[in-house]
Amino acid sequence: MADATALAEIDRRIQLVEDNLRQLVEQAAAYSGAADEERSANRIADQQAKLDALLQERAALLSKG
Numbered sequence: 001m002a003d004a005t006a007l008a009e010i011d012r013r014i015q016l017v018e019d020n021l022r023q024l025v026e027q028a029a030a031y032s033g034a035a036d037e038e039r040s041a042n043r044i045a046d047q048q049a050k051l052d053a054l055l056q057e058r059a060a061l062l063s064k065g
Contacts, residue, residue: 010058017051
């Protein structure tokens with residue numbers, strides 16, 4: 001059951017990162033100014049990279065099972 005536990009944890013982390021991305025996009029829409037836009041873009045890119053890594057990890061776990 002270690003894989004099921006690991007999969008549940010990855011799913012939880014994916015949900016958190018997706019929530020973070022939604023919030024960042026909403027915040028970016030409210031910001032104005034180049035510095036704010038760049039900061040928002042960097043934060044969104046960081047969260048997207050985390051999401052991509054988690055999705056790859058999840059896919060690897062599912063392919064084992």
